[in-house]
Amino acid sequence: MRRLFRIAIVLLVVIAGVSIPPAYAEGARIVGEVQVDDRTTDLVIDSPALGTTAMVRVLLPSNYAARPERSFPQLWLLHGCCADQDPVPTPDYLGWAAHTDVEEFTVDKDVVVIMPAGGYAAFYSTWRSGMPDWETFHTNEVRELVESKYRVNRTRAVAGLSTGGYGAMAYAFRHKGMFAAAASYSGLPNTLLPAATQLIQLILVRQGHGPEDLWGSQWWDHAVWSARNPFDHVDDLRGTALYVSSGDGRQAGASWPTDPIEAAASASSRTFTDRLRLRGIPVTVDYYGDGTHSWPHWERELHTSWPFLAAALGLAGSE
Template sequence: MRRSRRHRGSPRARLAVLTVTAALLATGGALEASTAQGAPAPSTRRAAGADDGARVVGRHWLDERTVDLTVRSPAVGADVPVRVLLPVSYAEAPERERPVLYLLHGAHDDYTSWTRETDVEEFLAGQDVITVMPSAGPTGIPTDWWNFGRRTPDYETFQVDEVRGLLRDEFHAGPRRAVAGVSTGGYGALALAARRPGAFAAAASYSGILDTSAPGMTSVVDAIIAREGRLPATLWGSPLLQRADWTAHNPYRLAARLKGTRLYVSQGSGIPNDDFGNLDGAILEGTLWWQAQGFVRHLTDLGVPVRAHLYRGGTHAWSAWRGEFEASWPTLAAGLGLGTD
């Protein structure tokens, strides 16, 4: 799954990595509804709103298979963008129930990253699955923010509950789901699967933060939040005073709850082998290397099966993640009922 041109990463993505790297060294409006020509006509569509009050307030078709939805989310308290990618088979059988694949973006990026940086449109064209790329905000952390006890914005409820209902209403999506993500989206894939056992049949993380209590990880998380102009404590509170909240959102601490979920975990060592100019990404990837190894060992100790690819080389960049998605596809497809791994 390779694009014809080489992607070096957007300037804001590279600045984000530099910000996190510096911290490590120091510490150790709605889219208007529109339809593009050639977009599939909606099936016998039910009301465009989930049972929890979320509703679609905008649709913008990019082509006959790709639509950007604007969702008015009670959980987030704002209008949130969501990209949906339909399979080729959808046009002929829109009423057929299909499983759903979530693709989660990383920090300081957005819901367009997967279609911008990879060839998922072509790769998934022949798979009978609805692919959804929901926003998790600029930090890319799909969680319910502590926010001094206000518990908002709540991107966990948005992604797991509200998006599910809207996909059912808009595209006749079925209940079977899998989730995969890069960087903070990789955190989200494992955290959501662990916090909501049974919600996802498979989960994959590519260079994710999988143990927020591991050495250096608090600094990484704090730098991500600060980069977006927010107080780090607004995420899950103080690691000491709100320790229970940090524990309740840590995939490592919730690992036993992943039993029964098909898992794929990949992580590079941070020694560049294909992108020698990305030194900052190499440092960040190397920092994440040790906590990923510990997470995989912890799963093994708990008797939780996992397919792991902890590889030498690679940086914190799409140049590595594109291939990892393709390698994880058998695991995700098996969870979606599309094949076996």
């Protein structure tokens, strides 16, 4: 009888189109904490969604302790791919801190900066096999743990570079209303553009995965790819403040692109913003011409987009 009851419940859920939350949506916990300095803490999170532990760096505003009555908005910064293959490998969650002036730049900003691990070439997604589930890790586990530990409010913005730029737009449309603003720097917001699809699969192979390990085949599993593609869901971004930027892949003074990765990011970004405009969805763009897929440009874009992000975070007037 009990078995029949369970079967009946499952059938009702399927018929109603209701999804059952995965078991690993609960149970994440902070198992380690390193105080780097007065503003900076590294958290070790035991994540059921990942089946392992992962790191998150939290950067507090300089007036956090002096304003105990205040809650602060959140700025999530997502890193890109493949830093483990740099000459001096950088832990993924330290990408922004190691390669940009984010710590100095935000010292006078009234915002809590959250820089989570995202895996090398993990694409801010649930993988085809169900594990790892980076999307649940970020949008559920990290979010809930940070919001229970720190004095943050529920006003959030997300910005990312490269694969993190894709992640920013993907999280914004897949979790509508979670982020007031989303910014992509040299991202891939149109994953089904052939140049972007090929780049994604090359990255997977370069990182030791199969080209279809992430979302399957772009042909036979087209629905899965489309469900993860911001370009195919621009209407779900309506009401979110959007910022998109990229270079064109050329070194300064070069006559043609010398960086095929940035060229692919530019093509993916431009088709995405073209579609946004066609649908009447506002977007701020900075297609700055000469520029390769590299940190100096992303540091500059963080500065350039800050007034845009600050306005969405309710910090208008912040420079």
